[in-house]
Amino acid sequence: MPSIKVIILTLDTLKAVGLRCILERSFGIEAMVGDNNYFATLITNGEPNLFFVDTHLLMSHLNFFLPRKSKTIVLSGGFNQIEDFDLIDITSSEQEITSRLNKLLKQEEKKEEKSMTTTLSQREIEVLKLVAMGHINKEIAQELNISINTVLSHRKNLTSKLGIKSVSGLTFYAMMNGIV
Amino acid sequence: MTLINHDSKLSEIIVHDPSTITVLDRFGITLGVGDARVIDTCHEKDIDVDFFITILNTYINEDYFPQEILASFNVAKLVDYLSKTNSYYERNVLPNIERHFAFLLSKSPLANNNLVLMRQFFDEVKGELLQRIKNDCDSWFPEIMSNEQQTSLSVKTVIRDIENDCTDPIEDKIDDLINMLIMHLKGDYDHNLGYAVIVAIFSLKKDIKQNNRIRNRILRPISQALSHTNA
Numbered sequence: 001m002p003s004i005k006v007i008i009l010t011l012d013t014l015k016a017v018g019l020r021c022i023l024e025r026s027f028g029i030e031a032m033v034g035d036n037n038y039f040a041t042l043i044t045n046g047e048p049n050l051f052f053v054d055t056h057l058l059m060s061h062l063n064f065f066l067p068r069k070s071k072t073i074v075l076s077g078g079f080n081q082i083e084d085f086d087l088i089d090i091t092s093s094e095q096e097i098t099s100r101l102n103k104l105l106k107q108e109e110k111k112e113e114k115s116m117t118t119t120l121s122q123r124e125i126e127v128l129k130l131v132a133m134g135h136i137n138k139e140i141a142q143e144l145n146i147s148i149n150t151v152l153s154h155r156k157n158l159t160s161k162l163g164i165k166s167v168s169g170l171t172f173y174a175m176m177n178g179i180v
Numbered sequence: 181m182t183l184i185n186h187d188s189k190l191s192e193i194i195v196h197d198p199s200t201i202t203v204l205d206r207f208g209i210t211l212g213v214g215d216a217r218v219i220d221t222c223h224e225k226d227i228d229v230d231f232f233i234t235i236l237n238t239y240i241n242e243d244y245f246p247q248e249i250l251a252s253f254n255v256a257k258l259v260d261y262l263s264k265t266n267s268y269y270e271r272n273v274l275p276n277i278e279r280h281f282a283f284l285l286s287k288s289p290l291a292n293n294n295l296v297l298m299r300q301f302f303d304e305v306k307g308e309l310l311q312r313i314k315n316d317c318d319s320w321f322p323e324i325m326s327n328e329q330q331t332s333l334s335v336k337t338v339i340r341d342i343e344n345d346c347t348d349p350i351e352d353k354i355d356d357l358i359n360m361l362i363m364h365l366k367g368d369y370d371h372n373l374g375y376a377v378i379v380a381i382f383s384l385k386k387d388i389k390q391n392n393r394i395r396n397r398i399l400r401p402i403s404q405a406l407s408h409t410n411a
Contacts, residue, residue: 168304
């Protein structure tokens with residue numbers, strides 16, 4: 001969980017300090033805090049995994065948040081219903097807020113796990129890595145100390161599982177998933 | 181749809197399969213076809229009606245591939261059709277996919293790195309397709325036309341040499357790109373724009389697949405036979 005990068009965007013200092021404190025104490029997450037100026041520095045800072053944003057900044061930067069709906073959590077005042085966005089009612093008790101945060105952070109954790117290449121075996125990942133690095137089947141067999149037929153079998157499985165046939169397609173897939 | 185014939189109405193052909201609009205365009209037929217029949221429009225525009233019908237049926241029906249009929253047409257007609265097909269890819273299809281991709285990227289969070297990589301993969305496919313088009317235009321098509329003028333070879337004699345479908349690296353990569361988008365797209369993105377990219381790539385895939393049959397199973401054997409005859 002601590003590897004998740006979080007930003008709190010609000011003009012309310014107490015709201016920001018309170019949420020940052022709960023995130024650090026209960027979840028070991030060191031959140032950054034930003035305001036209107038944050039959007040200008042986004043390119044240099046890179047995007048976080050999660051945005052906590054108050055309704056005021058959400059509405060004034062709706063075009064920014066709409067495509068980031070799945071990673072935005074709105075700090076709502078209890079009665080605000082913002083369609084399709086996950087909400088935290090900041091008027092509820094600390095215990096309720098912590099429980100809600102726990103649920104939302106677990107959802108984010110599951111998303112991260114889902115995005116990993118879980119359908120591939122360790123051996124298939126090793127073969128994929130070598131394919132992406134430009135090795136031919138014979139070299140892969142030598143490197144992994146397996147027969148060429150076994151390499152061919154792994155490659156067939158890779159194509160079948162990933163739906164990708166070409167070497168450059170496999171290379172891009174490996175890059176997309178941090179395998180190379 | 182049953183096979184298109186002389187009396188089929190152009191409007192019904194388009195309604196049944198709107199992607200035929202792009203094939204009709206290669207014959208100089210644009211929207212606003214009224215209730216004209218195939219034979220009327222072909223006469224009006226001086227199009228070889230049998231060639232037109234064969235190309236359309238080949239395009240619409242995956243199972244329809246009349247090798248002997250296709251090989252019996254004048255080579256210049258096949259070359260002209262494939263040149264216009266290339267031109268359609270270069271001027272319309274590739275820029276269209278690029279536009280959709282650019283729009284999708286511009287509306288997606290910067291962190292969605294896998295979309296950026298998919299776009300780079302598309303650039304690679306595009307580069308290979310453009311290189312093939314250049315090669316067709318600069319050397320392969322002129323060579324076929326030149327050899328054809330120097331020989332009296334009957335194209336029907338080459339049919340027996342036609343090989344089965346071989347895999348085409350460009351087709352394979354387009355399939356890979358489609359599967360990447362369908363199976364492996366993740367992170368935040370604008371869903372509608374994502375669908376637009378996929379539909380545009382599917383349209384290219386269908387066109388290339390259908391026309392590769394004419395290219396690889398008809399024109400290539402003819403080209404090889406003409407080269408041997410003139411060697």
